[in-house]
Amino acid sequence: xxxxxxxxxxxxxxxxxxxxxxxxxxxxxxxxxxxxxxxxxxxxxxxxxxxxxxxxxxxxxxxxxxxxxxxxxxxxxxxxxxxxxxxxxxxxxxxxxxxxxxxxxxxxxxxxxxxxxxxxxxxxxxxxxxxxxxxxxxxxxxxxxxxxxxxxxxxxxxxxxxxxxxxxxxxxxxxxxxxxxxxxxxxxxxxxxxxxxxxxxxxxxxxxxxxxxxxxxxxxxxxxxxxxxxxxxxxxxxxxxxxxxxxxxxxxxxxxxxxxxxxxxxxxxxxxxxxxxxxxxxxxxxxxxxxxxxxxxxxxxxxxxxxxxxxxxxxxxxxxxxxxxxxxxxxxxxxxxxxxxxxxx
Amino acid sequence: xxxxxxxxxxxxxxxxxxxxxxxxxxxxxxxxxxxxxxxxxxxxxxxxxxxxxxxxxxxxxxxxxxxxxxxxxxxxxxxxxxxxxxxxxxxxxxxxxxxxxxxxxxxxxxxxxxxxxxxxxxxxxxxxxxxxxxxxxxxxxxxxxxxxxxxxxxxxxxxxxxxxxxxxxxxxxxxxxxxxxxxxxxxxxxxxxxxxxxxxxxxxxxxxxxxxxxxxxxxxxxxxxxxxxxxxxxxxxxxxxxxxxxxxxxxxxxxxxxxxxxxxxxxxxxxxxxxxxxxxxxxxxxxxxxxxxxxxxxxxxxxxxxxxxxxxxxxxxxxxxxxxxxxxxxxxxxxxxxxxxxxxxxxxxxxxxxxxxxxxxxxxxxxxxxxxxxxxxxxxxxxxxxxxxxxxxxxxxxxxxxxxxxxxxxxxxxxxxxxxxxxxxxxxxxxxxxxxxxxxxxxxxxxxxxxxxxxxxxxxxxxxxxxxxxxxxxxxxxxxxxxxxxxxxxxxxxxxxxxxxxxxxxxxxxxxxxxxxxxxxxxxxxxxxxxxxxxxxxxxxxxxxxxxxxxxxxxxxxxxxxxxxxxxxxxxxxxxxxx
Numbered sequence: 001x002x003x004x005x006x007x008x009x010x011x012x013x014x015x016x017x018x019x020x021x022x023x024x025x026x027x028x029x030x031x032x033x034x035x036x037x038x039x040x041x042x043x044x045x046x047x048x049x050x051x052x053x054x055x056x057x058x059x060x061x062x063x064x065x066x067x068x069x070x071x072x073x074x075x076x077x078x079x080x081x082x083x084x085x086x087x088x089x090x091x092x093x094x095x096x097x098x099x100x101x102x103x104x105x106x107x108x109x110x111x112x113x114x115x116x117x118x119x120x121x122x123x124x125x126x127x128x129x130x131x132x133x134x135x136x137x138x139x140x141x142x143x144x145x146x147x148x149x150x151x152x153x154x155x156x157x158x159x160x161x162x163x164x165x166x167x168x169x170x171x172x173x174x175x176x177x178x179x180x181x182x183x184x185x186x187x188x189x190x191x192x193x194x195x196x197x198x199x200x201x202x203x204x205x206x207x208x209x210x211x212x213x214x215x216x217x218x219x220x221x222x223x224x225x226x227x228x229x230x231x232x233x234x235x236x237x238x239x240x241x242x243x244x245x246x247x248x249x250x251x252x253x254x255x256x257x258x259x260x261x262x263x264x265x266x267x268x269x270x271x272x273x274x275x276x277x278x279x280x281x282x283x284x285x286x287x288x289x290x291x292x293x294x295x296x297x298x299x300x301x302x303x304x305x306x307x308x309x310x311x312x313x314x315x316x317x318x319x320x321x322x323x324x325x326x327x328x329x330x331x332x333x334x335x336x337x338x339x340x341x342x343x344x345x
Numbered sequence: 346x347x348x349x350x351x352x353x354x355x356x357x358x359x360x361x362x363x364x365x366x367x368x369x370x371x372x373x374x375x376x377x378x379x380x381x382x383x384x385x386x387x388x389x390x391x392x393x394x395x396x397x398x399x400x401x402x403x404x405x406x407x408x409x410x411x412x413x414x415x416x417x418x419x420x421x422x423x424x425x426x427x428x429x430x431x432x433x434x435x436x437x438x439x440x441x442x443x444x445x446x447x448x449x450x451x452x453x454x455x456x457x458x459x460x461x462x463x464x465x466x467x468x469x470x471x472x473x474x475x476x477x478x479x480x481x482x483x484x485x486x487x488x489x490x491x492x493x494x495x496x497x498x499x500x501x502x503x504x505x506x507x508x509x510x511x512x513x514x515x516x517x518x519x520x521x522x523x524x525x526x527x528x529x530x531x532x533x534x535x536x537x538x539x540x541x542x543x544x545x546x547x548x549x550x551x552x553x554x555x556x557x558x559x560x561x562x563x564x565x566x567x568x569x570x571x572x573x574x575x576x577x578x579x580x581x582x583x584x585x586x587x588x589x590x591x592x593x594x595x596x597x598x599x600x601x602x603x604x605x606x607x608x609x610x611x612x613x614x615x616x617x618x619x620x621x622x623x624x625x626x627x628x629x630x631x632x633x634x635x636x637x638x639x640x641x642x643x644x645x646x647x648x649x650x651x652x653x654x655x656x657x658x659x660x661x662x663x664x665x666x667x668x669x670x671x672x673x674x675x676x677x678x679x680x681x682x683x684x685x686x687x688x689x690x691x692x693x694x695x696x697x698x699x700x701x702x703x704x705x706x707x708x709x710x711x712x713x714x715x716x717x718x719x720x721x722x723x724x725x726x727x728x729x730x731x732x733x734x735x736x737x738x739x740x741x742x743x744x745x746x747x748x749x750x751x752x753x754x755x756x757x758x759x760x761x762x763x764x765x766x767x768x769x770x771x772x773x774x775x776x777x778x779x780x781x782x783x784x785x786x787x788x789x790x791x792x793x794x795x796x797x798x799x800x801x802x803x804x805x806x807x808x809x810x811x812x813x814x815x816x817x818x819x820x821x822x823x824x825x826x827x828x829x830x831x832x833x834x835x836x837x838x839x840x841x842x843x844x845x846x847x848x849x850x851x852x853x854x855x856x857x858x859x860x861x862x863x864x865x866x867x868x869x870x871x872x873x874x875x876x877x878x879x880x881x882x883x884x885x886x887x888x889x890x891x892x893x894x895x896x897x898x899x900x901x902x903x904x905x906x907x908x909x910x911x912x913x914x915x916x917x918x919x920x921x922x923x924x
Contacts, residue, residue: 052816052820053819053820054816054819055366056360056363056364071363073368073819073824074816074819074820075818075819075820075821075822075823075824075827076822077820078822079820080820080821081816081817081820083813083816083817084813085811085813087811087813087814087816087817088814088817089814089817089818089832089836090836091835091836091838100818100821100823100831101820101821101822104821104822104823104827105822145817148817148821149820149821152821152822
């Protein structure tokens with residue numbers, strides 16, 4: 001199986017009023033598990049389809065293994081795609097579905113049989129070749145779709161929201177399976193999802209998309225710890241975003257709110273972002289004081305919404321048997337760990 | 346990232362084909378379809394209209410002025426309008442109560458009504474027309490009985506009445522089916538909110554239920570009007586010539602292809618037909634708007650009270666008998682020795698069938714050949730058009746679709762005249778025969794007329810196919826034509842087959858275009874044979890036998906298509922349920 005990297009070079013898609021992708025560039029390394037993450041309408045699926053050859057960019061180029069494939073039709077790309085709906089052909093058996101791509105490649109009959117069996121074994125469905133797709137459960141159909149794609153030994157594997165039709169428990173199992181399979185085969189993989197947990201769990205690197213542009217690109221933890229802008233901070237996990245001014249010496253001020261000890265490169269208008277679990281609540285009003293507005297018990301944590309001046313701050317505290325709980329209306333002090341906070345301009 | 350770029354890269358030159366999501370294979374399909382439609386639909390019909398306004402040098406209204414000055418033409422016009430409207434009335438009287446029964450009441454008769462909705466459609470009106478005269482005519486079975494028992498007659502079949510009666514009985518299912526669908530689509534919340542505000546009984550029906558179902562009724566009624574207005578064969582067989590379509594036919598066949606009056610009449614037929622079909626489509630378009638609300642069921646159903654049940658069954662029984670009377674009549678006629686001035690034939694025999702099998706075997710062969718070819722053309726073109734419309738962004742694809750569908754509004758008579766006019770002087774390469782009367786042209790005329798049925802069937806089949814099924818095949822190395830062969834066509838097979846059979850069955854009983862394009866008995870199909878036999882009293886028996894054969898063929902084909910489509914659907918859903 002020859003593995004290839006993918007280069008997306010300044011790709012735009014759509015025309016003036018209906019621009020779906022706007023000057024997108026990125027590089028997926030050989031053997032990397034890469035995720036396109038974004039809300040619906042962000043252009044992530046469009047970008048994936050361009051890699052598969054469905055649609056032609058209005059500007060820019062797509063390279064697979066250094067080869068410009070921008071004008072290559074899908075059937076000449078050797079890029080495997082697993083569709084959101086699985087797209088198993090109902091008029092063919094499972095084995096016939098899996099054999100299809102090999103038949104298109106004029107692989108000898110005996111070898112087709114061998115490779116189909118191997119691919120079905122790989123996804124744990126060796127005994128299901130004679131079934132029709134409609135006789136399988138959702139998870140089994142998913143595996144057939146994966147087997148059908150892997151059997152042609154694609155240079156790149158594309159997965160378009162592959163788990164969105166499965167129930168929550170199966171989703172977690174399948175994503176681990178897909179990840180293990182990818183590691184075993186060392187296959188360059190691009191995975192589209194709107195679920196940040198899914199992207200964080202499987203991907204080596206993530207490109208966060210919104211409005212047809214890449215908002216940030218990096219390893220999951222890096223994105224979470226150092227979001228590049230307000231969109232990424234809010235989209236990945238929960239963030240408190242407070243607009244205000246950065247002063248000299250790492251002090252941030254907003255109306256009725258202040259935070260010291262930030263590492264900020266320059267003064268000026270900015271937004272401070274910090275996670276709910278980086279705030280500690282105290283009974284005495286230390287540096288910042290506020291009033292509890294809401295309280296939600298979530299099991300492992302208690303989530304408070306605290307009014308500080310005109311701002312609302314979300315605070316997560318770890319729950320233990322003897323931990324102190326604050327009632328709605330209680331006056332509390334807030335201690336924010338400034339080293340964990342980010343300044344976004 | 347994005348802000349690192351100061352100047353945008355030069356836009357790629359995206360080819361038009363890519364922008365239209367079109368490949369050369371699609372272009373080939375589009376060209377094939379376009380050439381076919383232009384050559385055999387647009388040019389013939391346009392020629393007919395053109396000739397009506399052409400005096401040899403330029404535009405003229407003289408022919409139309411002549412038309413309106415000729416009293417026999419004016420009489421024919423009013424007769425045609427009168428007959429079409431009255432046929433709508435007859436159809437309405439039968440269809441509206443039946444439709445209301447099915448959606449409003451819980452009773453077993455609903456299944457009977459469903460059957461009733463199909464029975465008339467399997468037999469074209471002209472086949473039954475002669476038999477209807479023997480059953481309902483002045484000296485037919487019913488009037489003989491009425492005379493014996495009560496001493497009076499009912500002029501069911503006198504002159505225009507005959508056309509109205511035969512057509513009304515044949516076409517009432519159009520109203521029944523459309524109106525039932527419209528009634529069934531009404532959200533129960535519509536009715537319940539009216540009840541909640543105090544409406545019930547007649548007020549509820551007249552103010553809420555009927556207005557909401559009105560578009561369905563109009564759609565059906567407009568179709569009935571158009572069909573009756575255009576029909577040539579039924580008036581001809583009942584010997585009613587003072588209507589528009591027979592006048593056009595007689596003009597062209599007796600005065601000649603150059604006579605402008607035939608073209609004027611054809612233009613009027615096309616105009617009214619297009620108007621009626623357009624009205625029908627328009628009212629259906631608004632229906633979604635009125636009733637599309639999710640969640641609620643249909644109208645609430647209630648049990649019939651005993652006396653209501655009796656009334657309903659009596660009505661259904663009478664309607665069923667009326668709907669079946671052409672079928673019964675034709676069967677009796679085909680099996681009877683002599684049937685004249687008597688309630689039933691004098692004696693029964695199979696000799697008409699033997700005559701037909703001896704003499705008319707060629708006609709049956711011709712029908713299978715012509716209609717088979719026509720249906721094949723239809724499904725190939727239908728699949729191509731459906732694919733272009735649903736799977737590409739080729740400019741003009743909607744126009745192709747609309748023109749193909751517009752064939753439904755072109756009367757067979759007009760298409761026949763147009764094809765004769767355009768192709769009569771074109772000769773076949775070796776035989777020197779006129780292209781217009783070459784048998785393939787008849788198959789093509791059938792194909793044009795039935796294309797809308799096949800197209801609708803193919804479009805529905807393709808709509809149910811998720812696009813990713815094709816994209817998955819492309820990813821695995823199949824190009825557009827391989828995707829078509831390996832994925833699209835096999836998955837559309839049920840719909841394509843249904844379209845084939847519908848086209849075949851309806852073409853088998855098409856007579857208007859046939860009458861114009863057939864010149865020799867040797868190349869005539871079944872429908873032409875029925876017409877010729879029915880012209881003479883001695884030929885009625887064999888004509889009826891041919892009619893029965895045609896009806897059986899159509900009925901079996903329709904049933905088979907239905908079964909295939911059902912099995913196709915069941916195969917997929919059953920497996921889904923088993924998982």
